[in-house]
Amino acid sequence: MELIFFKMPNSNAKSHRGHRGGQEAGRRELVSRSLQSVQHCLQDQDFGTAYAHYLLVLNLAPELKNDVRETFQFTLFKWAEELASLARIQDLFNCYEQALELFPNDEIICNSMGEHLFRMGFRDEAAGYFHKALKLNPDFADAKENFYRVANWLVERWHFIMLNDTNRNLIYQKAIEKVVRSGCRTVLDIGAGTGILSMFAKKAGAPCVYACELSKTMYELACDVVAANNMEGEIKLLHMKSLDIEIPKHIPERVSLVVTETVDAGLFGEGIVESLIHAWEHLLLQPKPKNQDIGTEDCGQVIPAGAIVFGMAVECKEIRRHHRVGIQEVACVHLAETVEFCSPTRASVNSEETIEPYTTEKLSRVPGGYMPLTEPFQAITVDFNNLEELKSLATRKPCKISIPVTRGGVLDAIVVWFVLQLDDEHSLSTSPSEETCWEQAVYPVQGLPDYSVKPGDTVMMEVCCQDCYLRIQKISVLTSEYGMDIERENTLASGNEAELCSALASLQTTNTLDGMGQECMLESTEIALLNNVPYHECFNAAIGKVLSSLIPTRESLSMDVDGHDREMNFEKSQNKNSLYTTHDPLYVLDVSEGFSILPIIAGKLGPVKAYSSVEKEQHQIALNIISEANHFPKETLEFWLSHLEDESVVLQRPKSDKLWSIIILDVIETSGLIQQEVMEKAAISRCLLHSGGKIFPQYVVMYGMLVESQSLVLESAVQGTEPTLGFNIAPFINQFKVPVRVFLDLATLPCVPLSKPAELLRLDLMNPYLNSSNREVKVQVSKSGHVTAIPFWYHIHLDEDIYLDTSSDSSHWKQAAVVLDKPIQVQLGDELALNIQHYKSNVSITVKQ
16 A cells, blocks of 8 residues: 655645644554554454554654564564565565664564574575674574574684684795795785785785685675774775686786685685686786796796695594494394495485585594504695696596505595695695694595405505595405406406406405495484494383383283393284284384484384384485385384475374374484474474373483683684784684584593583473573582683483483584683682573573682
8 A cells, every 4th residue: 555645735834733733643543543453464364464554653653663563573573484485585575674774773673584594595694683683682592592503604613723723824924925025016815714814915015915705704804804904905805706806807917926725624625726727817927937037026826836635544433433334233123235325425426416525534533543554645736836737637537546555454434634835945734643723534435345454455546636626436455365456346357257256355346336225325423323322222222111101902012121122023913913903003203303213113112103204215215125124014114294284394293183102302413502492392292292102302411511621712712813923813703703612522622621520401301390491500620720611411311211421432422512701710629600591492601700
């Protein structure tokens, strides 16, 4: 509805006052009628029309803002939900922009706008709204949790570690100083981050410095950093990829130096090859010809000048349990041989998508350590100042490498590191033996029939650069018993049958099992979960106890819930009019995230109809194959999401007239944090249980202890100007620090314990009245020192007797830690009071001074 007001000419002052009074009365009448319409629309759940009326009211009567704020927010959020469900994204954002014009300092609207942006993938923009909401109200818990989660996406944690690496910063500074002082005049910093390399160049005396950064958050941060260091007019910052820079549109001329550190643990993974090919072709001066004495200012060059990549075969139990399923049976469930599980690093070989072919580990801190099986070998070298060599990287044939085994063990991975040669004088190593900010690239070995090696064996592989990734592939082992020169199984098309069999047995390749059975790709955390035997055995025992208490005629079953023979004797029960025919089955729902065999475990324990919430088709196929291998009746296992009309409402009755016996929830993320909305899910689940039914877990106890850990401090925030060589960067990047570090391994975390473990919090999913959102815990100091962090972990209680420890060696969960803003000095015998607050899925731990 469009309202048009006509202004009539005034004949005199009296008529003017009368007209103005009439306008005021009309305004009040219109506002009153619109407010009444709002109420009718809200009763009818017509949120769009109600919102339109509110806009009219607040534009005509801004003095009513405080009176209608809460109902306006409610209307806006409901209307936004409708618009989102209809994919009317532009209309949704327009509504929020209108709302923020009316309430520019409303932290709740800011936070809600950020949530919608984040769901749609606009992380930079979402962070801005969360940050603004926190500035408006620093105690706003929702905005705080949202900002912490998005900050990890926007400013990755390695920025803090790298900026705190004084040696790395110093070596880069010296290399840049050397070339600038030799006559280099124009510099382009590709992937500038905070702008520290650009500032090194400017401080060294480069007249013209340009820097490009694609991330909006990092670009804006770099602008603030450059301005704070009084270089605002001297370094030109560009918010774009280097591939999009044009001359003279963005920079006036070709530059004589490109500086960059767009390298990852696998060297090429951040696109350095592609960006340097483009730079040499379009942005850099021609390289200095060999054996010619030409000034530096007339030639182009790159820092780093090149790199040497090294590798080594290792045994590492931690890598193994995250990338290979090492069990054939768990909790009486047989894992069918026809299902071959693999992690994404193996799936990347045949995938049409570009999947990173390696994972990363800081080997010096990997739980259980690692054992070298070969000497380090040189895998590949690259000259970043040679355009033809860079171009040939992606097209050259894979290089075949054979490395002798020097120590017997289990071949779990090829680990890779590199030496970054900044120039002929300065270099940086990412070796696992060096104490640096770098992790190493890990190529897990998968698909071999036997992973054992001994001295005299040979590990063979191919090395290439494909899709901007360093790939180590076709890893195989040639055993010492059969010294035949064989690199492929299919090359032995003829010859003595015995010789052929022996040679095939001696050559283990990643292709051995290809084409056999069903391949099922699992995330590395899902493989670690499948390998977690205590986890499945505990669930087996706990589920058995619940089912045995609910089954009405236990004589018809043969069960031993103590763990000796948990399989149901189906033949016997059928002969005695089994519960499958005489009673309704018990309903079990597993809504834990990812791949889970818990429904199959439940199905083996009694007359159960088990529902799995796995989504991926290959996961469903794998579970069906495992079910068949365990002789399940087809009706025992079903996939829950296929029964739902609305997949967003996962928690509902199994049937209109039935309730669940067991609901399995994911309570703890593998990162070490409490799952989002877990208490809300528990509240719904309690309403869906029949008498005697249980939620698993029933309750969770959080433990923590006081520690002194310089590593956690350096990984959480930049420590002043000293590590950044006098440049003022810390206050700006530290805006994105988060108080909690996740994905920790307490077993190898460099720290000094200053107290014994203490119970911090209890979350009861079955009895919420036992929960406290705020409690004080007093912790006795057992060793003098400086408290810098409070690591925490959980005991996940399936019942009073059975629990899982997320800090155990077999745990697929990692741990987390709260890092204090400032260290607290403590003495032996002191008592430190901790304030524990639980709000939704966020737990805050603060020290009471």
